[in-house]
Amino acid sequence: MRLGRSPRPAGRRHKAQGGAAAPAPGPGTPEVQGEVVRAAFLADGAPAAGRARLLPDVAVKRLPVYLRALGDLRAAGWEIVSSAELAERTGLTSEQIRKDLAALGGFGTRGVGYRLDVLVASIRSVLGLARPVPVALVGAGHLGNALARYNEGRRQEPRIGAIFDADPAKVGEALGGSVIRPMDELGAVVAAQGIRLAIIAVPAAAAQEVADRLARAGCDVLLNFAPVRLSLPPGVRCHNVDLAMELEALAYYARPDVPPPGP
């Protein structure tokens, strides 16, 4: 992971001319809405036998990075951006960005760049964020609180739509726009709202039990913050974020004999 390269390319910046650096949502900005995926990576029945081709995980992880950079640019009044400019702002290389964006369907105009509105709409669409994505949060402790409020101010797309906690004292409290519900309602609420994405922010001892409930309720994409490896039925994905592990790994780079990162 090579952060920080600064090739200093990108001559002229394509900002919206006219007024100051206003958000510029004027009539010059054509509507781009709904599903824009021309993508070839999620073939419907194309490439012969086997499973449909899907975007590699590494690329999926980069899409939100683009989205953030694009958001900043848009807020600053840009309308068009080049892969070089994006590279500078994300720490990735421009070729990589072009590869990714081309894989999403290849919008972008040669000699010019990518239109922000098209790009944002496309990426959001690929990520499935074009329509609301409800998320369940289980555990309203310190971490759960932090998560629920993480993007309190900003627009955040996968929006936390239901919060559960085992502590009866917390049930009923408002948190980040939702109300904390008791655990017994988990199955019903998740099913009713068709929630497939869930965040596990409970103590390690409770995590497996919670995961089981979630899986049974139909959640098949989990984000687990508890420091345990969950065993899950096939077909359920689980992404683990373990703060302690994260720190342990970083400790390596703080060893006195590990050289500083490259240029």
Next chain:
Amino acid sequence: MRLGRSPRPAGRRHKAQGGAAAPAPGPGTPEVQGEVVRAAFLADGAPAAGRARLLPDVAVKRLPVYLRALGDLRAAGWEIVSSAELAERTGLTSEQIRKDLAALGGFGTRGVGYRLDVLVASIRSVLGLARPVPVALVGAGHLGNALARYNEGRRQEPRIGAIFDADPAKVGEALGGSVIRPMDELGAVVAAQGIRLAIIAVPAAAAQEVADRLARAGCDVLLNFAPVRLSLPPGVRCHNVDLAMELEALAYYARPDVPPPGP
């Protein structure tokens, strides 16, 4: 990332025989302490010109995973473990584990397996955890609180040794074994304790300023939870964890047309 494969190998389990599944720290467990690194990957001056060979990032990220599995095994009274057993518990492949462990110096006995105590000591040593690693935490909000208490019960090696917050109302409060200090003390405390590792858990708007201070104070390994890309002087590493991005990426896998994970 293929989680969940279960090749179901691993015949006999090498538990300590004798009593029941007791922690078995008896006299049969020889002391393994201090630095055990026979590792070849951090050569002192070996391979000709250029920079010393260091462990690839992907491998560094796996070491804490091993550490956790090993901790579980040890708690259950195991003394020896095979790569196959570890594979089953971590979701990695046994070859990969052997490659990693061999790269750390290749302890482990052919036909038998790896001794838990040796393995744990070695990995900890490679990660630099053999001696205490102090960490600074900046920001005692919801997230900071969660982080400070994350491992309140368990032994955690990179231990949070200093906490800072800009809010005068919080200064003086105890949190996870430390006391929250005012931001002005950051430079002095970090320097005095020789802290190189820091966690940024402040609002996005304050993150860059905090990062600058930390870098100036000598912290060169940062774990940033604020949703901003920080610009840092060369030589400073920064690992970003952005909860919102994490969710955005996961949303992809919850798309109705994305097939479930492989076998």
Next chain:
DNA sequence: CCCTGTGAACTAATTCACAGCG
């Protein structure tokens, strides 16, 4: 020209397959 899109070359990482040793 400028900047995208893409085959080709390269590099890194994983998996295979088996030699080697308790």
Next chain:
DNA sequence: CGCTGTGAATTAGTTCACAGGG
């Protein structure tokens, strides 16, 4: 035998280099 350690083969991912369109 069983399980580690490791070269060889394979696969995935990145970078290079340039063709191609506005």
